[in-house]
Amino acid sequence: MKRTIFNNKLLPWLLLAPQLAITFVFFLWPAAQAIRQSFLRQDAFGTRTTFVGVENFRRLLNSPEYLNSLQVTAIFAISVTILSMGLALLLAVAVDRMIKAQRVYTTLLVWPYAVAPAVAGILWWFIFNPTIGIIPYMLAQVGYNWNHVGNPAEAMTLVVIASAWKQISYNFLFFLAGLQAIPASLREAAAIDGAGPVRRFFDITIPLLSPTTFFLLVVNIVYAMFDTFAVIDTTTRGGPAQGTNILVYKVYFDGFVGQNMGSSAAQSVFLMLIVITLTVIQFRYIEKKVAY
Amino acid sequence: MASITLSNLGKNYGGGGNAVTGVNIDIQDGEFIVLVGPSGCGKSTLLRMVAGLESISEGEVRIGDRVVNQIEPADRDIAMVFQNYALYPHMSVRQNLAYGLKNRGTPKAEIERRVNEAAEILQIGAFLDRKPRALSGGQRQRVAMGRAIVREPAAFLFDEPLSNLDAKLRVTMRLEIKQLQRRLKTTSIYVTHDQLEAMTLADRLVVLNGGRIEQIGTPLDVYRRPASTFVAGFIGSPAMNLIDARAVPHLPGTAHAGTVGIRPEDLTVAPDGPIEMQVMAVEELGAQRLIHGLTGGEKITTTLPSDAPLTDRMRLSFRREQLHLFQRETGRRLD
Numbered sequence: 268m269k270r271t272i273f274n275n276k277l278l279p280w281l282l283l284a285p286q287l288a289i290t291f292v293f294f295l296w297p298a299a300q301a302i303r304q305s306f307l308r309q310d311a312f313g314t315r316t317t318f319v320g321v322e323n324f325r326r327l328l329n330s331p332e333y334l335n336s337l338q339v340t341a342i343f344a345i346s347v348t349i350l351s352m353g354l355a356l357l358l359a360v361a362v363d364r365m366i367k368a369q370r371v372y373t374t375l376l377v378w379p380y381a382v383a384p385a386v387a388g389i390l391w392w393f394i395f396n397p398t399i400g401i402i403p404y405m406l407a408q409v410g411y412n413w414n415h416v417g418n419p420a421e422a423m424t425l426v427v428i429a430s431a432w433k434q435i436s437y438n439f440l441f442f443l444a445g446l447q448a449i450p451a452s453l454r455e456a457a458a459i460d461g462a463g464p465v466r467r468f469f470d471i472t473i474p475l476l477s478p479t480t481f482f483l484l485v486v487n488i489v490y491a492m493f494d495t496f497a498v499i500d501t502t503t504r505g506g507p508a509q510g511t512n513i514l515v516y517k518v519y520f521d522g523f524v525g526q527n528m529g530s531s532a533a534q535s536v537f538l539m540l541i542v543i544t545l546t547v548i549q550f551r552y553i554e555k556k557v558a559y
Numbered sequence: 560m561a562s563i564t565l566s567n568l569g570k571n572y573g574g575g576g577n578a579v580t581g582v583n584i585d586i587q588d589g590e591f592i593v594l595v596g597p598s599g600c601g602k603s604t605l606l607r608m609v610a611g612l613e614s615i616s617e618g619e620v621r622i623g624d625r626v627v628n629q630i631e632p633a634d635r636d637i638a639m640v641f642q643n644y645a646l647y648p649h650m651s652v653r654q655n656l657a658y659g660l661k662n663r664g665t666p667k668a669e670i671e672r673r674v675n676e677a678a679e680i681l682q683i684g685a686f687l688d689r690k691p692r693a694l695s696g697g698q699r700q701r702v703a704m705g706r707a708i709v710r711e712p713a714a715f716l717f718d719e720p721l722s723n724l725d726a727k728l729r730v731t732m733r734l735e736i737k738q739l740q741r742r743l744k745t746t747s748i749y750v751t752h753d754q755l756e757a758m759t760l761a762d763r764l765v766v767l768n769g770g771r772i773e774q775i776g777t778p779l780d781v782y783r784r785p786a787s788t789f790v791a792g793f794i795g796s797p798a799m800n801l802i803d804a805r806a807v808p809h810l811p812g813t814a815h816a817g818t819v820g821i822r823p824e825d826l827t828v829a830p831d832g833p834i835e836m837q838v839m840a841v842e843e844l845g846a847q848r849l850i851h852g853l854t855g856g857e858k859i860t861t862t863l864p865s866d867a868p869l870t871d872r873m874r875l876s877f878r879r880e881q882l883h884l885f886q887r888e889t890g891r892r893l894d
């Protein structure tokens with residue numbers, strides 16, 4: 268790498284200043300505010316603020332609503348991850364086997380990634396709308412009454428599909444690149460070694476894809492937990508009966524709708540810890556443990 | 560153990576032109592056949608058709624007494640050594656060797672016995688529990704061969720197995736492959752673009768050009784009586800001098816020939832020799848010298864002992880039977 272020596276001590280800091288300012292204003296300062304707020308409580312009219320120590324955290328961990336949200340988030344994140352990675356792998360394997368139209372399919376499959384989460388949410392909200400949606404209409408034909416407005420399990424299905432759909436594109440690209448990085452001769456050698464297509468897939472392809480898979484696993488969990496706010500907000504708004512109220516949505520709802528800043532801040536701090544943990548896992552293990 | 564017969568074999572990828580056309584080879588049980596030719600001559604395609612990795616457009620492949628055209632690679636009873644070795648990177652050497660046997664439901668004790676036997680033959684016993692990436696190029700090469708021999712197949716197929724090794728290792732491994740094949744007596748087809756590898760390994764050579772067979776024969780046959788100007792120029796190093804007969808009308812017996820061939824090593828310095836060479840460049844090889852020059856406007860090369868005197872003009876001689884005569888239009892041998 269090229270090394271530049273600055274004689275002026277100020278210049279490097281000046282050059283870094285814009286980036287540092289952005290990081291400070293949009294990341295460090297709000298994070299610090301959240302941490303500070305999480306130890307405070309305001310009265311109902313916002314006139315008095317008192318220091319309450321870890322009371323906010325204690326209440327959260329004893330609140331059945333928060334524990335429910337944790338559980339909902341876990342179900343949601345795992346479902347989104349499995350669905351989007353599974354389908355993406357299926358599509359990537361199919362496209363990897365194609366010879367002619369590979370580029371066309373790849374391009375088409377990547378399109379959903381360009382759709383904003385809120386738009387994706389609206390899109391699926393229309394498709395699944397109990398009154399005007401096409402899928403409830405088709406389900407009604409076979410005698411199933413779809414109503415995600417009243418049924419938490421159906422609401423969860425809806426947000427999982429809407430969130431996973433967008434992420435399939437991203438996962439697909441990584442899986443396809445991963446598949447194409449596996450030398451054809453390995454699969455040929457396995458074919459000569461008497462492994463059929465299914466066995467080759469599980470014995471050769473899956474293990475050699477493991478670095479990609481692990482990377483995507485972390486990325487998808489982070490996506491499902493933090494980037495799906497808009498999808499939830501445009502479809503179910505956390506309902507019905509808290510059925511899709513994931514942690515991120517609850518932070519927003521309790522803080523900005525419920526105006527309980529202290530609790531909302533404490534929830535943010537928990538989320539921060541989760542992100543830090545996931546990031547550490549990613550950096551620590553991605554190149555060591557999962558490499559073959 | 561099996562013979563392999565390729566009859567009228569052809570490969571068409573669609574989109575004009577055949578990769579392989581009308582190939583007929585009878586390979587005896589236990590024979591070591593080398594397919595040799597320049598890049599794109601169809602030698603790898605041919606090998607992959609025998610392996611079952613490429614479909615067969617025309618003709619048929621027989622292994623033993625079975626036509627295998629429609630048979631899966633796994634069921635053709637062959638083993639292949641790939642150019643990049645194709646070792647499974649996530650498996651240990653032992654697992655790499657055992658994988659083919661495991662897939663075929665070989666009993667554990669038998670797998671163990673065969674893996675250990677192969678490891679002993681190839682001297683890779685010390686790193687059976689390592690992963691391929693912890694091995695050197697030569698060791699990986701050995702593991703790749705081990706994976707082929709544990710299977711005890713009817714035939715070995717080698718696809719340029721030595722081309723990823725450095726020059727010195729290549730010579731060592733070449734000898735090892737030869738000795739191994741002599742010992743196991745397994746029918747082998749070996750693809751290479753290196754004519755030296757081809758000469759040293761082959762029981763019989765198959766010289767390919769443009770998807771067609773130019774010549775089949777023992778290395779010495781091919782060297783001594785090349786069937787065409789292509790083979791003459793390809794086999795032997797330095798390459799045979801191929802001179803337009805019109806440039807050397809005074810040479811005996813060249814009246815009907817289009818091209819006259821003479822190997823550089825067959826030319827000797829003689830004061831009254833029929834060829835006069837104007838020396839253009841000299842390459843020192845140590846024991847010998849390569850001398851490049853012109854005669855009648857045609858390029859000519861000779862190898863001379865390094866103590867032979869050098870002059871700007873030299874007269875060269877040869878023996879009549881060392882002259883190769885080829886037809887002008889087709890390039891085929893005349894006699």
